Amino acid sequence: MAQDISLKAAAKATIAVGQWRDTVVKRMHKKADRDKGASIVEYAGLVVIIALIVVAVKATNLGTLIAAALTTAVTTITGGGAA
Template identity: 55%
Template structure:
């Protein structure tokens, strides 16, 4: 009975190890963000800046940030 449990645990750990190693090897090819991803982020940030300026929200956002900082710092 103990041999069966030991064998099952050994096989389960071996399977788990193989799965982890396999996943790590697959992820090794994903070393970082590509130029396309950085370009997409740049476009999103640019759209946000254009929207904020177009709607005239600079002062509202600035005041809200200032108020939040003052409430945190007590100033």
């Protein structure tokens, strides 16, 4: 008798989990259908941000400082660049 109750409870739980999973998957598919990717506004925003970074690097001479720091680091790591 107790075994029958446990079996019924397990079967109901399995069915409930399966139904919940199906509902979640359907909702996820609906959301995926609505949101296919980045819009033109998002791409334009990225272009503006990248342009601002490039302008800031050029205006502050930061590119030269970064290049010098990288050259120094590489020289230190490689032991002075002697081949």
